[in-house]
Amino acid sequence: MTLLNDPSRQSEGVVDFGFDEIFFSRTDPRGVIKAGNDVFQRVSGYGWGELLGAPHKIIRHPDTPRAVFRILWDALGHGYPMGAYVKNRARSGDHYWVFAVILPIEGGYLSVRLKPSTPLFDKVKEIYADLCAKERAENLDPDVSAKMLWNTVTEAGFTSYTTFMASALGQELAAADQRMHRPVDPRTLRLIELNVALEQVTHEQRKLLRSFESLQSIPNNMRLVASRLEPAGGPVSAISENYRASSLVISERLRSFVTGRDNLCDRVSRQAARALFLLGADRVMADMIARFRHAELVEGIDWIAEGEGLARTREAARAESRGALKSAVEHAEELTRSSSEIRRLMLGLDTIRVMGRVECGRLRANGGGLAATIDQLDLFHAEIKTRLETILRLSEEIGSAMSRFASTEFGAAARA
Known part of the structure; x- marks a missing residue:
């Protein structure tokens, strides 16, 4: 996995994890972490005492556009599951990327995440870098930024953000199967x-x-x-x-x-x-x-x-x-x-x-x-x-x- 071509981030390292490792976390309606698995704890670098009861944004990385979270929360707020490529920051300051599957549940939200590796993921990293630069330079409102991301998705040929995420999830699952040398489902x-x-x-x-x-x-x-x-x-x-x-x-x-x-x-x-x-x-x-x-x-x-x-x-x-x-x-x-x-x-x-x-x-x-x-x-x-x-x-x-x-x-x- 390579770093984004961003001089301000060159000092960051990458926290590695396997394609066979899956993250799990559960939060309350406000995004406070109530549970997580060992992969989440180990890769994030935080102890359980630091994670449980902390807001999930404790691992948020500024290189994930605010537009992504606006689209996510809009879908989840209407009771719909949604996916997202997310760049996270570990306690050490290093980073790691995941493809997150997030679902609304009774009493909060549940997220299961896997390691992304497709050509689509490479393209998304470029899109995120451009959008983050615009958000910072122009102090964009999240709604405006979300519309820009939506426009980028439609220009790429997708009719909806859900269609885009369905395609991304399918490709990431197939890629993970291939990298683990197991038959593609x-x-x-x-x-x-x-x-x-x-x-x-x-x-x-x-x-x-x-x-x-x-x-x-x-x-x-x-x-x-x-x-x-x-x-x-x-x-x-x-x-x-x-x-x-x-x-x-x-x-x-x-x-x-x-x-x-x-x-x-x-x-x-x-x-x-x-x-x-x-x-x-x-x-x-x-x-x-x-x-x-x-x-x-x-x-x-x-x-x-x-x-x-x-x-x-x-x-x-x-x-x-x-x-x-x-x-x-x-x-x-x-x-x-x-x-x-x-x-x-x-x-x-x-x-x-x-x-x-x-x-x-x-x-x-x-x-x-x-x-x-x-x-x-x-x-x-x-x-x-x-x-x-x-x-x-x-x-x-x-x-x-x-x-x-x-x-x-x-x-x-x-x-x-």
């Missing part, structure tokens, strides 16, 4: 593949909407051509008006499930990402529960109670994941129906386009401008049809894959 691979497919279908939907938006200028061009051809161009005016009306209907239909707050595409992505994140968290919690059986006695910590509490949290997360996955499947099926409806409406638009081509042939020498416009329509229609077929295929694959996952792999995970 097939469920983890499926989670990563599903996440990629969900992002792809959302991007295709947005590109499709942009293609339809570009079509809106073509009926105007057709009307201009018709005005030069009057009275012979009368039918062209009618065709252009019919085309404009039909394309507007499709554009509005697309907007309803691609843009706006809580649109259908985002609902599919958000619910699926939530389910996928929780399924990844299930793996981390299962590993942690197994380690509780060998925990050394610590005054003030009841390991039996902590293990039972973590098991309850895991079971609740499973139930929440099942519900989110069921909702995502339903939304994916609705997305498939909506895409099929768009394809049906496109057939009507194609008929109008063909009528324009026929009228172009009737006008012959006078229809040069119209021919160029119809050629544009041909190109747009070919592009739109390709995108629609891709969206339909992906929507159907996602719905089927999530249904299978819910009934098989997830069932196996729940029995583990």
Whole structure:
């Protein structure tokens, strides 16, 4: 692991720990540490007497942007689990990085953390360094900083921060499996593949909407051509008006499930990402529960109670994941129906386009401008049809894959 390229931090060392080591800590609602495991205590460098009863921010490092904690607390405050890459500071002043899975529980919060090592983690370190520099230089409000981080995530191609974290957790779990020379959990691979497919279908939907938006200028061009051809161009005016009306209907239909707050595409992505994140968290919690059986006695910590509490949290997360996955499947099926409806409406638009081509042939020498416009329509229609077929295929694959996952792999995970 390398240090950030920051001259002010060059004196810091790195506290090393293994990929097979998992951190655990539990806090009250105010973030006061109530329990933790030996990995947390050893790597942090604090004694148990210093940790128990101390605020969790005792290990906070200034190189973790405030934006990260604002996003975390916003999610947790609404009862949602969340993940984060976090740079922590040990008692010695040295630092260590973790990928934290944080869940709200009765009476506070629970965090299970693993060692990150993916190319995505390397990119996040760069993003954090830039954002921290801006926070310090401009004294940014955490809300403003959080929005900047969110924008960075969306520019990277993720539709939500939860989607980003679900992808990160899946990649980190797969990387940890590889580094420990153990077979990659097939469920983890499926989670990563599903996440990629969900992002792809959302991007295709947005590109499709942009293609339809570009079509809106073509009926105007057709009307201009018709005005030069009057009275012979009368039918062209009618065709252009019919085309404009039909394309507007499709554009509005697309907007309803691609843009706006809580649109259908985002609902599919958000619910699926939530389910996928929780399924990844299930793996981390299962590993942690197994380690509780060998925990050394610590005054003030009841390991039996902590293990039972973590098991309850895991079971609740499973139930929440099942519900989110069921909702995502339903939304994916609705997305498939909506895409099929768009394809049906496109057939009507194609008929109008063909009528324009026929009228172009009737006008012959006078229809040069119209021919160029119809050629544009041909190109747009070919592009739109390709995108629609891709969206339909992906929507159907996602719905089927999530249904299978819910009934098989997830069932196996729940029995583990």
